[in-house]
Amino acid sequence: MNSSPATEPDAPDLVCQLDNVQGMVDALTCVRWKRHQDALVELSEHGIVLIVEESGCLQAKVYLQRELFTKYEYGAEGRPRFGISLGLLVDCLNTFSSPGHSNTIEIKYPGPDMELLLKSVDTLNSCIYSEIRTRIPETSEWDYNFEQAGTAPLTFTVKSAALKEAIDDLEWPGSSVQISLQKSPPCVTFRGEGHGDLQIDFMYYANTDLLLAFHCDTEVSYGYKYKFLKATTANIPGNVARENRGSKLTIGRGGMLKVQHLVSVAKALAPQVESAGYQPPSRIAYIEFFVKPEETA
Numbered sequence: 001m002n003s004s005p006a007t008e009p010d011a012p013d014l015v016c017q018l019d020n021v022q023g024m025v026d027a028l029t030c031v032r033w034k035r036h037q038d039a040l041v042e043l044s045e046h047g048i049v050l051i052v053e054e055s056g057c058l059q060a061k062v063y064l065q066r067e068l069f070t071k072y073e074y075g076a077e078g079r080p081r082f083g084i085s086l087g088l089l090v091d092c093l094n095t096f097s098s099p100g101h102s103n104t105i106e107i108k109y110p111g112p113d114m115e116l117l118l119k120s121v122d123t124l125n126s127c128i129y130s131e132i133r134t135r136i137p138e139t140s141e142w143d144y145n146f147e148q149a150g151t152a153p154l155t156f157t158v159k160s161a162a163l164k165e166a167i168d169d170l171e172w173p174g175s176s177v178q179i180s181l182q183k184s185p186p187c188v189t190f191r192g193e194g195h196g197d198l199q200i201d202f203m204y205y206a207n208t209d210l211l212l213a214f215h216c217d218t219e220v221s222y223g224y225k226y227k228f229l230k231a232t233t234a235n236i237p238g239n240v241a242r243e244n245r246g247s248k249l250t251i252g253r254g255g256m257l258k259v260q261h262l263v264s265v266a267k268a269l270a271p272q273v274e275s276a277g278y279q280p281p282s283r284i285a286y287i288e289f290f291v292k293p294e295e296t297a
Contacts, residue, residue, distance in 0.1 A: 012108050013076035014043050016069040017121060019104045021097040023265030024064065026237040027285035028090050030261060031060035033231035039086040040137050041116075043109065044079045047072075052086060056292075058228040063286040068265045070104070080109070082134040084116060092130045096120055110134070146290060147253040154181055154220055155250040156188050157213040158202060160261065161241035163249075164233040166190050166200045170226065176294055177229050180221035181251065186214050192226070212246045222255035222293040232259040232289040239264070255293030263287060 018024055031039075031052050040051045047065040066072040096105045096118065104122040111117045111131060118130040170177050170192030178191040186204035188211065191197065202211040233247070240263055248260040266283035 011075045012110060013074070013080045014048075015071070015073045015106065015108045016048075016066075017071035017104055017106050018068065018265075019070050020265055020267045021093055021103045021105055023068075023263065023285065025090060025093050025097060026239065027062050027064065027263040027265065027287060028086065028093070029235050029237060030263060030287045031062055031289075032086055032090060032235055035087060037086040039084055039089070040081060041084055041134075042079050042081045043074070043076060045074045050086075054228065054231070057225065058231060058292070059290045060231075061288045063288070064265075065286075068283060068285065071106075081137050082109070082114070082116075083137040084132060084134050088132055089116075092118060092132055095130070096128055146256050146258055149220070149251060149253050150218060152217050153215060153250055154218070154252075155213070155215050155248060156181070156202075156204075156211060157246040157248045158188070159210050159212065160233075160236055160245050160247045162202075162210045163247050164236055164241065166202075167230055167233050169200065170198055171230070172226065175226045176223045177226055178221055178223045179249075179251070179257070181216040181219060183216050183219050186216065188214070213248075220251055220255075222251065222257070224257060224291050224293055228291050229257075232291065236261060237263065257289075257291040257293070259289040259291070261287040 028050065031050070033054070037052055042049045042051070045066070047063065047068070049064070050062040051059065053059045066074075093105075096103050103120060106119045106121050108117040108119070109115075114134055115131040116134055118128075118132070120126075120128040167177070167190070170190055172192055175192055178189075178193070180189040180191070181187075182189065188202040188204075189199060191199045204211050204214040240261065243264070245262050250258045250260075252258060263285045264283060265285050
């Protein structure tokens with residue numbers, strides 16, 4: 001199904017097809033935290049990576065592995081990169097998606113003028129076609145340099161819906177949120193400070209239905225600007241929250257926070273998959289956020 005044809009002089013760098021447009025929209029929506037947002041797209045033989053950044057303090061990546069696609073023909077040398085409007089890309093993809101139907105689209109890059117080309121391929125009576133202008137990406141890119149804090153990772157996994165609700169509850173204008181991991185008793189604490197204080201505790205043994213996994217061999221506590229922390233959960237699709245997928249948070253060296261979500265890109269209307277509550281790894285898009293901690297005085 002997946003193939004890599006011989007390179008021709010005018011062959012595109014990439015031609016791929018996806019049978020669940022809504023899944024791709026869900027994945028990209030996770031990292032769309034403002035209306036006008038530029039993104040960097042990198043293509044490779046392994047799949048597509050989309051990167052967005054904010055103020056040198058927040059970075060997000062969407063990994064669309066080649067196994068997500070029903071067709072993935074890659075003919076480029078190296079890894080082509082281009083800039084694109086994330087909002088425009090999501091809005092265009094939405095025109096190919098209809099409720100209750102898994103539309104198949106073809107994605108091609110580059111077009112005659114370096115556009116990203118989208119085309120519906122499974123409609124009998126009509127064809128939707130879209131050209132999205134791309135641009136030369138900026139050469140500078142924030143190096144998040146995420147490293148493990150110690151000999152073992154400082155990490156915990158919490159239900160996505162519970163994480164989103166906790167962060168929403170901690171909102172104070174211009175505030176920060178302190179995230180603390182305590183070894184004994186094992187506990188994760190979110191503490192918001194603004195016009196008042198609010199603290200939310202996830203006790204590992206008391207809330208195993210919410211705090212799914214916990215590993216901490218040393219106590220740590222770091223503060224993060226609220227608007228950047230909120231961006232990591234604000235646009236989690238409703239279906240992700242309903243399916244109660246776990247979101248994994250890891251605190252790295254210097255307090256760098258990594259937040260990981262899983263978004264299903266499996267074709268809709270697959271009862272055998274839904275009843276099991278499990279999607280094969282090849283049908284999952286991986287979302288990663290990196291948040292720098294606040295500077296301490």
